[in-house]
Amino acid sequence: MNATHSSQDAILRIRDLSAGYGLVQVLQSVSLDVRTAEFLALVGGNGAGKTTLLRTLSGLLPVQSGTIEWNGRPVGGLTPDTIFRLGIVQVPEGRQLFPRMSVQDNLLMGAYRRDDKAEVRADLDKVYGLFPRMAERRRQLAGSMSGGEQQMCAMARALMARPRLLLVDEMSLGLAPIIVDQLMENLIEIRDQGVTILLVEQDIHLALAAADRAYVLETGRIVREGPARDLIEDPELKRAYLGV
Incomplete structure (x- = not known):
């Protein structure tokens, strides 16, 4: 391309x-x-x-x-x-999620350097649109998901850093x-x-x-x-x- x-x-x-x-x-x-x-x-x-x-x-x-x-x-x-x-944001090999935190809390960790709360909320909605399964699992502990779901979560968390x-x-x-x-x-x-x-x-x-x-x-x-x-x-x- x-x-x-x-x-x-x-x-x-x-x-x-x-x-x-x-x-x-x-x-x-x-x-x-x-x-x-x-x-x-x-x-x-x-x-x-x-x-x-x-x-x-x-x-x-x-x-x-x-x-x-x-x-x-x-x-x-x-x-x-x-x-x-x-x-420059990395999705690391092995995902490196916080297993005892919810999916949503993991995603918000990606935005921990940001103080634009309204924009963070908008980005969260956008990420859930890209990864609908994460929206379904938002209250689930990240460590209890399958490997594929954890990889989605790691990618979604990285996107929250813009x-x-x-x-x-x-x-x-x-x-x-x-x-x-x-x-x-x-x-x-x-x-x-x-x-x-x-x-x-x-x-x-x-x-x-x-x-x-x-x-x-x-x-x-x-x-x-x-x-x-x-x-x-x-x-x-x-x-x-x-x-x-």
């Missing part, structure tokens, strides 16, 4: 980024652009460095070298809270295909509402079928990039990841 745009349109620009854990370098000179209101997928096998990239973008891991720019502003080295306030860029980490993990298809439709609708999405996903076919563009990460390096519809037909990727 946005494949003809140039990197000038990038809301997030990463150049030669290296990062990791202590002395262990996981990402090696990674460069990528995320464009305004696009659905970008970052795909690759387990251990490729996908989650490390998201953790670095969120400020949870330090930048070892290279740059991260958000709307032209360097953000590498900022605190997670500052990055969150800029509108993200400009939504980082989604391994959304499909452990979920039934029918639930994953529904969640992917939700993500497309969120993108259509103007929120930029960066999805990190091990299920390459699933991600490429939904995304506008994609990057393929292998052992900490970008090895392919392009329109998702082109990558899904790439013979080498088919052989390496799809068993075709």
Whole structure:
């Protein structure tokens, strides 16, 4: 959809980024652009460095070298809270809900930095429209729901923060295909509402079928990039990841 745009349109620009854990370098000179209101997928096998990239973008891991720019502003080295306030919001792997709180209280935690109460209420209604099952479960304890419902809750909570860029980490993990298809439709609708999405996903076919563009990460390096519809037909990727 946005494949003809140039990197000038990038809301997030990463150049030669290296990062990791202590002395262990996981990402090696990674460069990528995320464009305004696009659905970008970052795909690759387990251990490729996908989650490390998201953790670095969120400020949870330090930048070892290279740059991260958000709307032209360097953000590498900022605190997670500052990055969150800029509108970069993550749906973490494993959901990380408050299991003993109700669904609605979990959603309101997404808006804890906001003091525009009327707007928060309007956003809550909007989120319930996007995830009707959350409206049905609003008084239920989050920890008592199914895995798929908990993933919906985590996505809905992130939306309550009014993200400009939504980082989604391994959304499909452990979920039934029918639930994953529904969640992917939700993500497309969120993108259509103007929120930029960066999805990190091990299920390459699933991600490429939904995304506008994609990057393929292998052992900490970008090895392919392009329109998702082109990558899904790439013979080498088919052989390496799809068993075709």
